[in-house]
Structure formats: structure tokens, C-alpha cells
Amino acid sequence: MTKVLVSDPIDHAGIDILSQVSQVDQRLGLSSNQLKEIIGDYEALMIRSGTQVNSEIIEAGVNLKIIGRAGVGVDNVDVPAATKRGVIVVNSPGGNTIAAAEHALALLLSLSRNIPQAHLSTISGKWDRKKFVGNELYKKILGVVGLGKIGSHVAKVANAMGMDVMAFDPFVSAERALQMQVRLSSIDDLFKEADFITLHLPRTSETENLVDAKLLSSMKQNARLVNCARGGIIDETALAEALNSNVIGGAALDVYSQEPLKNDSPLLNVKNNLILTPHLGASTAEAQQNVAIDVAEQIRDVLLGLPARSAVNIPGLSAEIMDSLKPHLQLAESLGLLASQVSGGQIQKIEVKLQGEFSQHPSQPLVIATLKGLLSSALGNRINYVNASLEAQGRGISVEEVKDEASPDFPGGSLQLRTFADKGTNSVTGTVLADGELRISSIDEFPINVSPSRYMLFTRHRDMPGIIGKLGSLLGTHNVNIAAMQVGRRIVRGEAVMVLSIDDPIPSELLTSILAVEGINQAHAVTF
Ligand SMILES: NC(=O)c1ccc[n+]([C@@H]2O[C@H](COP(=O)([O-])OP(=O)(O)OC[C@H]3O[C@@H](n4cnc5c(N)ncnc54)[C@H](O)[C@@H]3O)[C@@H](O)[C@H]2O)c1
Numbered sequence: 001m002t003k004v005l006v007s008d009p010i011d012h013a014g015i016d017i018l019s020q021v022s023q024v025d026q027r028l029g030l031s032s033n034q035l036k037e038i039i040g041d042y043e044a045l046m047i048r049s050g051t052q053v054n055s056e057i058i059e060a061g062v063n064l065k066i067i068g069r070a071g072v073g074v075d076n077v078d079v080p081a082a083t084k085r086g087v088i089v090v091n092s093p094g095g096n097t098i099a100a101a102e103h104a105l106a107l108l109l110s111l112s113r114n115i116p117q118a119h120l121s122t123i124s125g126k127w128d129r130k131k132f133v134g135n136e137l138y139k140k141i142l143g144v145v146g147l148g149k150i151g152s153h154v155a156k157v158a159n160a161m162g163m164d165v166m167a168f169d170p171f172v173s174a175e176r177a178l179q180m181q182v183r184l185s186s187i188d189d190l191f192k193e194a195d196f197i198t199l200h201l202p203r204t205s206e207t208e209n210l211v212d213a214k215l216l217s218s219m220k221q222n223a224r225l226v227n228c229a230r231g232g233i234i235d236e237t238a239l240a241e242a243l244n245s246n247v248i249g250g251a252a253l254d255v256y257s258q259e260p261l262k263n264d265s266p267l268l269n270v271k272n273n274l275i276l277t278p279h280l281g282a283s284t285a286e287a288q289q290n291v292a293i294d295v296a297e298q299i300r301d302v303l304l305g306l307p308a309r310s311a312v313n314i315p316g317l318s319a320e321i322m323d324s325l326k327p328h329l330q331l332a333e334s335l336g337l338l339a340s341q342v343s344g345g346q347i348q349k350i351e352v353k354l355q356g357e358f359s360q361h362p363s364q365p366l367v368i369a370t371l372k373g374l375l376s377s378a379l380g381n382r383i384n385y386v387n388a389s390l391e392a393q394g395r396g397i398s399v400e401e402v403k404d405e406a407s408p409d410f411p412g413g414s415l416q417l418r419t420f421a422d423k424g425t426n427s428v429t430g431t432v433l434a435d436g437e438l439r440i441s442s443i444d445e446f447p448i449n450v451s452p453s454r455y456m457l458f459t460r461h462r463d464m465p466g467i468i469g470k471l472g473s474l475l476g477t478h479n480v481n482i483a484a485m486q487v488g489r490r491i492v493r494g495e496a497v498m499v500l501s502i503d504d505p506i507p508s509e510l511l512t513s514i515l516a517v518e519g520i521n522q523a524h525a526v527t528f
Pocket residue numbers: 072073093096097100145146147148149150151168169170171172200201202203206207228229230254255279280281282283
């Protein structure tokens with residue numbers, strides 16, 4: 001039975017799903033060293049933002065197949081290290097959208113009406129109705145930075161509350177903004193004009209300290225800032241200074257450059273106009289149930305050998321694509337595997353040509369499947385859809401994709417793989433028949449028509465009498481049974497290919513004997 005380690009608090013709905021297929025161990029509060037020590041026993045790790053999954057932990061996870069992040073941000077996972085090791089990283093892109101958006105709105109309202117401060121004052125026995133006079137959000141300008149899933153929901157609610165919403169998001173079109181009744185602007189104009197600003201963008205090398213002293217000083221003096229996205233997007237020292245010197249009206253933060261917030265953080269010296277929450281954006285019962293179910297289902301599927309729907313490190317390969325292109329991906333993988341066994345020498349480049357109907361399919365998944373097949377004879381089950389491109393790059397194999405809409409050969413089109421190696425160029429072509437069956441339709445431009453089978457023998461030889469008989473009796477002598485045979489040639493008595501489907505593997509001494517037969521130029525034992 002597979003084993004799943006859960007190292008952060010996860011809703012029981014997720015644990016229930018995983019328990020149906022796996023042993024689930026919930027070990028909260030592990031140190032990094034403790035996690036490193038035990039991770040080798042597990043096929044899957046399920047986390048939230050509390051567990052840092054660095055490259056050492058990933059290396060120690062020798063059985064790890066999948067890391068499931070029950071939430072959106074995967075910045076606590078070393079995704080490149082996971083990709084290199086072929087470990088799938090999945091998240092729940094939409095499970096906590098509403099929770100995070102509502103938390104940002106709650107912080108906006110708390111800031112505008114001084115709710116936490118008024119609460120503290122009231123429970124201390126005071127009745128101060130003058131000190132806590134606030135502002136309405138109605139008719140105020142809201143600046144949304146990052147108009148993705150969360151930012152859009154905040155914008156929608158803010159519009160309904162009568163706010164005038166502007167946004168900065170370099171990846172959102174003017175049409176989309178118009179649909180949302182949001183006007184797009186530059187970040188500089190947004191910070192100058194807005195009465196309230198809310199951040200909903202990821203933390204990346206580009207957005208780190210994006211909100212710095214300069215941007216803060218351009219804000220209106222009474223303007224207020226909310227960050228419910230990621231710590232590190234705001235320069236916290238600059239923010240503390242801006243608040244203490246009344247450069248801006250107030251701020252509310254849910255996320256910090258270092259979490260948990262450190263005792264020496266400059267933010268803790270700010271008085272009055274700052275509201276802090278401990279990364280609570282996704283902490284609603286509903287969101288926790290959503291993300292736990294979403295991610296647990298994906299972990300369960302991957303452990304059962306099925307695709308994951310939200311893998312962050314399998315580009316272009318959603319579960320829908322994997323399902324709809326299943327036989328096409330199988331063909332691509334088979335051609336890659338075949339090419340790796342018949343091409344001579346070190347492959348430096350491959351050309352993946354999508355012909356006819358095939359050119360209508362997305363090429364990226366087919367290229368990844370081809371590379372997976374190509375590298376699997378060398379790397380076995382260490383290669384998968386996650387790391388195939390990276391492994392190929394690491395071996396200096398470049399990839400060219402070609403689309404050729406005209407394919408006279410097959411109604412369903414065909415896929416051709418050409419390999420360019422130091423010892424020459426080879427090509428293999430295949431198709432998917434209407435019933436989903438795979439066919440190899442040519443090898444090195446010689447036409448054939450065979451289905452890939454577990455063991456096969458491919459030869460290049462001179463088309464001459466007696467050669468087939470000699471080969472047959474050699475196989476017979478070694479007790480290798482022939483299931484099917486086909487010959488392909490372009491001209492009579494010229495060069496030809498022979499393809500045999502056999503029931504048994506070919507021992508190396510038999511291959512040597514085959515190569516010694518007069519007229520046989522090449523012989524390749526192929527295993528699918
Ligand atoms: N506080 C919490 O508990 C909590 C909960 C959920 C999500 N989050 C965080 O909220 C953020 C937004 O999440 P989402 O689900 O809406 O993501 P999303 O991917 O749907 O949206 C992010 C948006 O940011 C935009 N963007 C990227 N770089 C930008 C830049 N330099 N300037 C402006 N915009 C930029 C993108 O185009 C995208 O539209 C993420 O950082 C996520 O980790 C926090």
C-alpha cells in the first residue's frame with residue numbers, strides 16, 4: 001500500500017479521500033531535519049504554506065511521486081528541484097479564491113472603519129465615538145494590483161459596493177477589464193490616484209519589493225493599502241516608516257516576508273494605523289474543505305497512475321488533454337522508444353513532425369511524450385512527463401516541431417520522429433487508427449504497417465533470396481518464436497527493412513549471429 005505524509009493541518013475531507021487508497025500519516029510540526037529523515041518512506045506529501053519543501057527534502061524523497069499543496073501558492077516548494085526529480089507538484093488554483101478575496105475585503109472595511117482599534121478600546125472599558133470616525137468605501141477609488149482570480153472577485157464586490165475600480169495587471173486585456181467594469185492603468189497612476197489599494201499578484205523576482213518607499217510616497221496621504229497576496233511584495237521597513245510618519249493613511253497585512261512574523265519585524269513598532277492577521281486569507285471552513293478535496297483527489301489519482309488536473313510542473317498537459325489524446329500520446333511515446341533503439345550513436349536533435357490531422361492537436365504534449373519514450377530506455381521509470389523536457393535539455397538534445405497539414409497517408413494523420421545523431425539520421429512514423437490502435441507506418445522512409453508489440457526485431461538488409469529463411473532458422477535455433485513478420489522495400493533487390501514481432505527477447509549472442517548473416521547491415525532488438 002502506498003503511503004502519504006500530511007505535514008500541515010488539512011481538512012478531514014481530504015484525509016478521507018486519501019485513506020481509501022493509501023496509508024495516511026499526519027505528522028504536524030515536523031522540523032526540516034525530521035521531515036528529511038522520514039520522507040523517503042512516502043510516495044506523496046500533502047502540505048499547506050507551513051512546510052518548506054526544499055531541494056534536500058526532495059532529494060531525500062526517493063519514493064516521492066507527488067507533492068500536493070492544499071492551496072494556491074507553491075512558493076514554499078522548490079518546484080525546479082521537484083521537476084528535475086520527476087516529482088509532480090499540484091495545487092488547488094481556485095479552492096480558496098473566495099476566502100482570500102473576502103479576507104481582503106474584510107481588511108479594507110476594517111481599515112476604513114477602524115474596527116480592530118475600536119474593539120480594543122471598547123473592551124478596555126472606553127466609549128470613544130469620536131476617535132474612530134472612518135470613511136466610506138462608496139464612491140472611493142479602489143486600485144487592484146493583479147486582476148486574476150482573487151483580484152477579479154474583489155473588483156466585482158467593490159463595484160457592487162459603489163467603488164470606482166482601477167487595476168494594474170500587465171497580463172489582462174482591455175476587453176477583459178472592460179467586461180469587469182475596471183479601468184486599467186499603470187502602477188504609478190494607480191498608486192497616485194487610489195484611495196484604497198489591494199494587492200493580488202504572485203511574489204516573483206519581478207514583484208519582490210515592488211511596493212517600495214518611492215511608490216508608497218506617491219500615495220495619497222489618507223490612502224490605505226491591503227496585502228493579502230504574498231509577503232515580500234511590500235518593502236516592510238519602508239511601509240513601517242511610511243505609516244509612522246503618516247505618509248499614508250493605513251495598511252492591513254495578512255502575509256509577511258518571513259512567516260511566522262518575527263519579533264524584531266519593523267511592523268511590530270507601528271502604532272494605530274496598521275492591522276495584521278496571521279496569513280488567514282484561506283482560513284475558512286469552506287475553502288479548507290475545497291482545497292483538501294481538490295488536492296487529495298489529485299494525489300489519489302496520481303498514486304493510481306492517472307493524470308493530475310492541476311499540476312504546476314507539467315506544462316500544457318492537463319488531465320483533459322491527457323485523456324483526449326491518450327492514444328496519440330502512446331504513439332508518440334512508442335515512436336520515441338523505437339527511435340532510441342534503432343538510431344545509431346548519441347542523439348543531438350529530434351524533429352517531431354505532426355502531419356495531417358495530427359497538426360490539429362497541441363504539439364507540446366506530443367513532444368513531451370516523444371521525449372519520455374526516447375529517454376526511457378536510458379532512464380527507465382526515472383523519466384516521466386514532468387522531467388522529460390528538462391532531462392532532454394540536460395543531455396543537449398534540441399527539439400524542433402514541424403506542422404504539416406497535408407498528409408496523404410492516413411485519415412487520422414501521422415506523427416513522424418526524426419533523430420539526428422552523431423552517426424546519422426533515422427526516422428520513424430506512426431498513426432492512430434480509427435479504433436485507437438497504434439501503427440508504425442514507416443521506418444527510415446521504408447513503408448511498413450505493424451503494431452508495436454513487447455519484443456520486436458528490426459533489420460536493414462539487402463533484398464535478396466534466402467535472407468528471410470536464414471533469419472527464421474537462426475531465431476528457431478535460439479527458441480525465439482515469431483508472431484508476425486513484414487518486409488518493406490523501395491526497389492526490388494535494393495535495400496529493405498524487415499520487422500518481426502516476436503514472443504521472446506533476443507539474447508545478445510543471437511543478435512551478433514544475425515548481424516553476421518550475409519546481406520544484413522543492421523539489426524536492432526527493440527523492447528516496448
Ligand atoms: N492570503 C492568503 O491566504 C492567500 C490565499 C490564496 C491566494 N493567495 C495569494 O494571492 C495571490 C493571487 O492569487 P490568485 O489565485 O488570484 O492568482 P491568479 O494567478 O489568478 O492571479 C494573479 C494575477 O497577478 C497578475 N500579475 C502577475 N505579475 C504581475 C505584476 N508584476 N503586476 C501586476 N499583476 C501581476 C497575473 O497576471 C494574474 O492576473 C497569489 O500570490 C496567491 O498566492 C493568498
